[in-house]
Amino acid sequence: xxLLGICGSHRSESNTNKIVKRIAESSGVKFELIYLGQLxxxxxxxxxxxxxxxxQCVVQDDMVLLYEKIMDADxxxxxxxxxYMNISGAVKCFLDRKFALYFRGVGPExxxxxxxxxxxxxxxVGVVTVxxxxxxxxxxxxxxxxEINKMNVIAELAEVVGMEAFEDMPDLIKRAEEAGKKLxxxxxxxxx
Numbered sequence: 282x283x284l285l286g287i288c289g290s291h292r293s294e295s296n297t298n299k300i301v302k303r304i305a306e307s308s309g310v311k312f313e314l315i316y317l318g319q320l321x322x323x324x325x326x327x328x329x330x331x332x333x334x335x336x337q338c339v340v341q342d343d344m345v346l347l348y349e350k351i352m353d354a355d356x357x358x359x360x361x362x363x364x365y366m367n368i369s370g371a372v373k374c375f376l377d378r379k380f381a382l383y384f385r386g387v388g389p390e391x392x393x394x395x396x397x398x399x400x401x402x403x404x405x406v407g408v409v410t411v412x413x414x415x416x417x418x419x420x421x422x423x424x425x426x427x428e429i430n431k432m433n434v435i436a437e438l439a440e441v442v443g444m445e446a447f448e449d450m451p452d453l454i455k456r457a458e459e460a461g462k463k464l465x466x467x468x469x470x471x472x473x
Contacts, residue, residue, distance in 0.1 A: 284468070
């Protein structure tokens, strides 16, 4: 079993990334963390070339390195800070570029234009943080992404953290650990 955690803040030691890491650690399964702030992932151009080329994206950047990691993952955690009342641009680019995976010929059947859903049934956790407000819209964006991908949402954390540090919020640490345990249990159940 392998878990892939997407850390969507450009600050590697942000609350968002720390929550994703704590959830992954608490799952009790092997995991890998991807820090989007350390990668060069451009936006989807909407060219639809992936539709005609078995899910191969024409944009040749660091996202190409992530496609197989995503496909190999048994579960996903996606974390995003809330910028301007929604998910960060880095997370939005990541989600948009995942569109190419719909055309790899894997997963429940869709149409020629909507593709298939290769991550269907896999457990997922969404995490968003915010200093003030807007987290409701951000978590809704992640929820919709998981729903469109037919993934099994195990937990959602939409956290108003203000300017506090993750380490100083014991209730949040507990919620992150509980989410990780639920995710680990869902993975173990799906493997048996």
